[in-house]
Amino acid sequence: MGRHSCCYKQKLRKGLWSPEEDEKLMNHITKHGHGCWSSVPKLAGLQRCGKSCRLRWINYLRPDLKRGAFSQEEEDLIIELHAVLGNRWSQIAAQLPGRTDNEIKNLWNSCIKKKLRQKGIDPNTHKPLAEADCSGAAPTISTERTSGSSDVNPSSTGALGNLSHLLSETAQSSMLLPVYDKNHPETPNLARPKVPPKELFLDQLTAGHESSSTCRSSGQTLYFPFQQPLGYSSESGSGDGASMNSLWFNQNDFNCSTISTVMPPVSPSALSTSMGLNLPPNNPRHGGTGIGSASVDSLYWDGTNPSSSSSTGSRGSNSLGFEPQSTSSILENSVFPWTDVGQEKDSRAHLVEELKWPDLLHGTFAETTVAMQDQSQSLYDDVIKAESQFNMEGICASWYQNQQPQQQLQAAPDMYDKDLQRMQLSFENI
């Protein structure tokens, strides 16, 4: 496959976009939506390939983009998400409204990596550099220029797992399933970010335009905090690391994709046994290499709609073999430090063999959350449809349209609370 066929055509412009081209593309999408990207350049009168148009739109012209410098909170969040997700820039970007994966990737490679190194933290392993050296990690031989890939240490055992030393100080106070109780915002262990990105986003939203694809209604915010500080302090030097010790997500975004990117990895056996949760078969896109023991360590919370291509493009242990997230190491070291992963590997492998991935949503897990599932899935579908038919002319209409399901979700916060509480109880019983 490879290169898109349109790229072979002659007379296609390359390089920077002129304002005139931007205007043409903007006008076209405003009037007609993008539809099939390969037809956009022709319809818009552009000498570009559809791929280029798409990229230009996504990374630059999209109206919901947040321009300007990254806030400290955003940087902190990126660091924490990178510790969990590795170089899955799109998934990281999904947690930063208005930011593109390209932007975040650039920031990481040009700025954050440097800052981490200055703090003595290996940006690849998120370990102190000294420890990384002692652990037998392959030396970083790449230059900053090419650090995007080649300095990833394939032998990394997982970012969060390697953070265990940073977490040890507070490891006693382990948390289970993070649930932000709206009625008890002061709940311990649920440090709320001072300025959650969502709220930044809402500021922007109220100030201007918004697209249907990313707009979020105001509403309750649930947090999936990592119980312990991940070892980063804000650049301001305030030492108030608590501000970003929590990953967050909007409860109204409680759909599969959100879970897949935010939920911490969880012991498959724990889920399957305590929650009746079916587990996915080996998913090569998530780093699994087979149904054997190795794959078992690479299972994730990934509630992605099985029919909608789970986390498209995520290559799991990427081409370099970097496993950004090892379930077992996280379980052992941070999230569920009491979990004896090793003893359960065999049984988990057995379970994995038997269980079908789509069952994750439609099987026994769904039974426990059937009401929520039915509703959220239909709403999710609505949003997806709206996205696919994105039309600038309908931004406002689409936005309000999308708010309706969001409002429906708001109308049932108790349902979510109940389900999450049940999940928490299940984890407590592990």
Added chain:
DNA sequence: AAAGAATTCAACCGCTAGACT
């Protein structure tokens, strides 16, 4: 002020997976 180095960031490239035929 000028030249070179370093950095930033938009854009391209190659690849993968899903949908479709």
Added chain:
DNA sequence: GAGTCTAGCGGTTGAATTCTT
């Protein structure tokens, strides 16, 4: 099942900009 098209991803490049000497 094979081939093709398409969307989307992460890695890389290189021009523009900024910084340093």
